[in-house]
Amino acid sequence: MSILVTSAKWLWESLLDNNKDETTTTTTGELSAMFYCKPCELHVRRLEGFRKHLWSLKHAVQEVRNSCTQLDLVTRKWAKNYAAKPEHATAKIAVWWDMDDCPIPEGYDARQVRPSIEAAFEKLGYSGPVSITAYGDHKRTPTRLLRGLSSTGVALAQTIRQVIYKRMNAYLMEWRDDNPPPATIMLISDHMDDGISRSLVYEQQLKKYNIFLAYSYRPYKMSALVTSAEWLWESLLEVSETTTPVLDKCSERSESTGMFSCKVCFDGYKSFDDFRKHLSSDDHASFVASVLSLIRLNQQNRGYSILRDLRKGRTF
Template sequence: MKNENAAATPEYAIAKIMVWWDMKDCPIPGGYNARRFRRSIEGAFNNLGYSGPVSITAYGDQTQTPDHLLHALSSTGIAIAHARSESTASLMYSDMVKWRGHNPPPATMMFISDQVDYVFSLDLIRLQQKTLYNLFLGYSVRSKAIAELLTSAEWRWEKLLWSTPVVNKHEEIISAMFYCKSCQFDCQSLEIFRNHLSSSKHAWQEVRKPTARQLAPVTRKWGRNYPAKPEYATAKIVVWWDMVDCPIPESFDATRVRPSLEGAFKNLGYSGPVSITAYGDQSQTPDHLLRGLSSTGIAVSHANSHRRLMRMISDLHTWLIKNPPPATIMLILDDVDDVFSNFVSGFQQKKKNNIFLAYPYRRYKMSAVVTSAEWLWESLLAVSETRRHVLQRCSQRGESTQMFDCKTCCFDCNSLDHFRKHLSSRKHKWGVSILSQYIISLEPF
């Protein structure tokens, strides 16, 4: 998800910029003066209004890099890091995580690599939702395997080097460091660095304790069901519930859905007003369930199977535009990654809200969406059985005064009888027919 190389906002214009560069994926082109590299990068930043201090670290198997390139790069203040090619991505990511720990926002990070999408974008998306930094990318090949990562600027590698006006800065460059990631060795001399890389000690270390090849996602260890932070404790809570994926269990009293959810929220310290909308094919939902839900202030929305999730996304998008943070958003559905992941994680990198999830089965993979609480659907409903909770007053239900609506026909009312009559009407059936024909027309032959 890219903003078209947007101009720097005031808080980032003079903030520090850190660049991690994979020299294998994005090598110095033949005929290019390596001393120009830093100035090309800074020129690209300057074109967008960034003038903060720039730090660059170049990663690669430096036993294969000619001395004249290493000398030229280091003479302009670029740090040189030796890493075996198969470990470069994991080391770059590990160094980025450490850097974030010592450098709070506002700041800008840049990765020059073809590995961002496939290797660490999922974990990075989650990090960005928790603590947002400005993000730039440079690459030789752009795959966009995961589209949710929000960037402020992106460049093709060689175009960046050759077409960017060079910035001539009259400033003293401190001699850069050389690092061996295999041995935790560093120095400021190319000769000493070369001697180290050719030593038996270094060779033995790379065999005995090779650096990690696989990325260790730091966000995988993040817990769930955190106590409410002060800014969210009394903020509004809005719930989008897919009744098809997460139906009301047989013999469960529909009037207990709201107190079950509010009880779970209260257990974590949330006491803000709760709005709930239930989506599904309501022509198949028994009257006693609809009556039970609506009697407790839950809005009931009819949408057929083809449109249900898209209507939820559309309504969520509209709500987010009209309601700035802080707020808590809850999704009750089978798999947030199927439909909602791109939208929610992208929006969370812009305007951060609290996210809750409930699902019928435990997820087997890490989601791009960072949550503050998660529940299994049936265990969430059991909350009202273990503790008695008082329903909030009707005035706290939320903004909606229309308790039933049909997404197919843009019809709404506050009477179950009127709602039923609409769903059985010719007008509704005609609307369903037109929608079905439209959906079929979109399917590939």
């Protein structure tokens, strides 16, 4: 006999059998419930019962009726915007803008992009110099928009969809080397998780950069980045639709590196016209073609090595 005074004792196996005859589901929310269905507010004790429930019509109906609003309520809290801390209030802000994901809306004046973004920063108490680089396939961006952006000091960086995140990430790392904290990094994209945020999470933990995000729709899962502010792209653009563009801000640009660059050919251009000329040149076309064929080759090689592994009987 144990020297402990006990209130109950079981033989291990009989303890495990204890639950056998009980019903599989319960709506009373007992402590012993292992599974919980949020849309139905239902506690389920066993995996089998929970599985059965997830396939039921009742659950399907409840999920349609309840889950959307719940998801919205949760994600709305993600975008809490905090006032600038003193060390970040006047520090520089660098913006990486994925223009394919977050384009300029129809009818919107491209010259308003910079003042709107800056107005949103100022609302939170940020007044440091802002540099913005617009990444995208600018062969498809209307000239009027490109001119509007560059006239307000927004740098234009040509990429193609297949390498955009690689390039954004590479130039982010390059920028980081020249710009130690305190500084703010802003990403405008719906594909934060495609390589960019992973390296940024590391940077943030190591060096304490301040992070902003903007996206065209709220992500279905929370980013691993700790952000100080988040915006929906179109609402960000509405911040200062009535003000006139502040052109002299261009001179405040923290970087003197090219306003016009091709991140496929790794080249910079002195003027807007040189940049446009490059995009329609044979040189650019053949560079794009070689990058694309390299990607195809890599994919093919990956396919072959999977096939080879399968033939060797390796399992994954």
